[in-house]
Amino acid sequence: MIWQIELVVLLIVIICGIGAITVKDLLGAAILFGAYSFMMCLLWAIMGAVDVAFTEASVGAGVSTVLFVATVFRTSRRTKD
Amino acid sequence: MKTLGIIVVLLFGSLLIYCTLDFPPWGDPQAPASMHVSPRYIERTMQETSVPNIVTAVLADYRGYDTMFETVVIFTAGVACFFLLRIFGRIESESRMYRHIPTGITLRISKDAEPPRESREFERIDLAWVPYDVVVKTSCRIIVPFCQLFALYVIAHGHHSPGGGFQGGVILGASVILFAISNNMRLSFTRISEKMAVLLCGLGVLIYAVTGALGTLLGSNYLDYGALSRLFGVDPVTARSLGILFVEIGVGITVMAVIITLYYNLASAGRHDEGL
Amino acid sequence: MTELLPIVIAKLNYWAYIALMMIGLYAMIAKKNLVKKIIGMSILQTAVILFFISIGAKKDATIPIIVHGHEGGSHAARAAEYINPLPHVLMLTAIVVAVATLGVALALVIKIYQQYQTLEEDEILTRLQDE
Secondary structure, rough: OOOHEEEEEEEHHHHHHHHHHHHOOOOOOOOHHHHHHHHHHHHHHHOHHHHHHHHHHHHHHHHHHHHHHHHHOOOOOOOOO | HHHHHHHHHOOOOOOOOHHHHHOOOOOOOOOOHOOOHHHHHHHHHHHHOOOOEEEHHHHHHHHHHHHHHHHHHHHHHHHHHHHHHOOOOOOEEEEEEEEEEEOOOEEEEEEEOOOOOOOOOEEEEOOOOOOHHHHHHHHHHHHHHHHHHHHHHHHHHOOOOOOOOOHHHHHHHHHHHHHHHHHOHHHHHHOOHHHHHHHHHHHHHHHHHHHHHHHHHOOOOOOHHHHHOOOOOOHHHHHHHHHHHHHHHHHHHHHHHHHHHHHEEEEOOOOOOOOO | OHHHHHHHHHHHHHHHHHHHHHHHHHHHHHEEEEHHHHHHHHHHHHHHHHHHHOOOOOOOEOEEEEEEOOOOOOOOHHHHHHHHOOOHHHHHHHHHHHHHHHHHHHHHHHHHHHHHHOOEHHHHHHHHHHH
16 A cells, blocks of 8 residues: 555545535536545445446446436526525 | 534544454464364365365355355345335336447337337337447457356365355356346346346345255255265265255355346336436 | 643544534534535534444454455454444445435425525525515
């Protein structure tokens, strides 16, 4: 395990998390959440949890982004905060 | 509300940070979490189940009850989404859109007017006008079979490499979603209909439960796959490996069907006529 | 200061996970948009999962797939050589259950939107009072 890479990825994860809850566009929030999930998957792969990383790559970065986009498509993109 | 939220969050965070002071250092091999039951799993898995991937063995064999009821939770979530959103009966929309394929002209036909006759020249398209995109359709059509083949590999090879029923099921579901997005939802209903998806949700849980019940019928405990050795004529260790495979197939079917059901219901808001 | 530095280095990872949990909890409490609340819930969920996975990490250990050769049988696996697989198993199922519950939450959001034509919590409350 290389702690430098882990630290950088952890930083990107936190930035993506803050971005996903502050951006004023729900479609953008959904995409940022997908990026957050993918970075989280990298973090788990670095820690040696390959099965969990695989699941997160297919579930978090793939399917839940699609579900969020589908919901935004059926409701509204506008948000006040 | 904002200040109250910040105060609550800061209290929560400081409490947790105070608790971490008692934690073992990060990555310590002597940490309490690694000392009780996990050494037994690591040392005995190979002799007892002949499955090199410890995660798969623990998931489907040692902690089979846990996984079984997780599968039931997923099944319940799929059914709950179906009951929340599904609108039965046909709701006629204001108008329909058709495309004349040779020329690429799109027609909007209002509710009462007569639609063009069913022919190969007209295809119905979604109201949110989708451009005629040969590249996207063709490339997705090429990718989808490989996706599904990879998903089957992930399910079947979960004993030896990262993977298993959950991951393979999600990839299978994602391939159907890709098909539904790149073409349209009505076409994907001809491949996997709504009824088929809901039936498959239950079928996967049934496969899991029946595999467990076979152990009881053959005179052993529920979910003890060692008893399957008499059914297949192999030694108990190989029988455990086979039992894990059956259970993973059941999990894969349920997860795939639930993902598809969720997508169908969310993307069409329960009307099942037009998707993303 | 010299005694404090090793503690900071050893606990830095845990503190980063706690920061993620705080981000998720803040979004659940303070944001008024329902989809934002659900995103916050997912962030809190993944932060807890990350915390569990990090409990099982071991230094100088490899991934939990036992090395086995075809000839001469497998040598006995020693527990110190492999990362603790138990948190991985528990969290793997948790992730898939998380996406299923996410689907139900989004279905509820769509239902609420069909009823009130808005996703903002305060606007929903005023419409409830008007009725």
